[in-house]
Amino acid sequence: MLADAHRREWGFVLAATVRVTGDLDLAEECAQDAFARALVRWPVDGVPRSPGAWLTTVARNRAVDLLRREAGLRSRLPLLVQDEPAADPEHHEIQDDRLRLVFTCCHPALAVEAQVALTLRLLCGTSTAEVARAFLVSEPTMAARITRAKRKIAHARIPYRVPAGPELPERVDAVLAVVHLLFTTGHTAPSGEALVRDELLDRATQLARMLHALLPTPEVSGLLALVLLHDARRATRTDEHGRLLLLSEQDRSRWDRAVVDEALALVRRALVAGPPGRYALQAAIAAVHTDAASWEQTDWGEIAALYGLLEQRWPSPVVALNRAVAVGLSTGPQAGLDLLDRLGGEPALATYPYLPAARADLLRRLGRDAEARTAYEDAILLTENDAERAFLTARVRALPG
């Protein structure tokens, strides 16, 4: 129960407490105290009707207490810049301040890796040790990164505020980029044993839902749809031994239909609202996959066209690679290979295992088995994911000769 409350309420409690303390560290300390107090009180008194409000009140009272007792004693960072100073905290209505918090954490004046770390830590309550594990750095390194970011917020006076006017779309993009990065990191763990880091995916989904509830713009709908569409397929991405299953091998009857339907409605909303953004387009691609009764019946022409749109406005080697794969499936393997060959010298893809893996598949379908074997072997050398390595190795074994 408390773990559940922690997952759902941490960001809310912390964001509301920051409004009183004007100090991220102190707010974290008080929010932690509130959860510790709940651990003692709730089994005795029962779970309060509104756990978030209960926890926030306790955290804020603790903050007021500490601020009174230690006035002048603590050497603290400069206070966060806020629009209106928090009113008397004991009688102050508890607002949902999570949007302020997320815009502060994802401020472009902070390094992207610091934005991601702060968002996980402050909005999701993820421990520094867990954040460090997710991004493959040591705990002291991650702790130093978080401390440095908090110092910059205080000293450079990054405001605790939802940006307004022309600034807003740009800043929303920065927030979405952080959530998307969490999602992609969780979706395919860059290395290690488990293909999916469920924890990160859950956090990304939760953040996307929160953003959408508080700021339902088309591009936020697009990102939430994208995250949900992949989430709906999560259980079918690996078999019981953790082996990666291709989209063509997944059991489509096990996709979570309720989640898919929710996501499809969001995609439609994002697409009719005007020229689609990058996440809406990616969600549309995922939606075409989800719509198909089988891999064979997938509308690859539509997918190639959507990747084409994506490539026009947001060109990237990875998008070009995906378009080549879709063209290979709609027009034919030679057409796909022609597009892929143009990417051969792309430095950004030099260590990207999916390039040789895609090449290998096209070569195999063209019957050029020897070249396919070499390309599979290149991909095996590059992948750091055990499940993917096992998949590629099986493909090499299946080649004739």
Add this chain to the structure above:
Amino acid sequence: MSQYLVLIYGEEKAYAEGGQDLMDEVMRGHDAFGTTYADKVLGGNALQGADTATSVRRDAGGGFTVTDGPFLETKEAVGGYYLVEAADLDDAIGMAKAIPSPGGGLEVRPVMVFA
């Protein structure tokens, strides 16, 4: 309100190649900036070129070494600065965007406050 130093970085070559036209355009930009933010600009200056810079470093023996050239050799050199007053970093960044910096950019640094 806080103070920020906005350092203007640019490629001196771009100014040399741009000639009088570019210079006039940049000066008009600075005039406009100064008018728009008259009560928030505390000071500022353009600097002579980096080829006029002199670096003074402490040496191992406790003395000084004086050398020709800027402290850091970079393609873009500091060509000027403003000291501005802003409510927060977003406000300061908003002001910085209004400062001309053809072929270069701006660095916004909060001024340290000693309590």
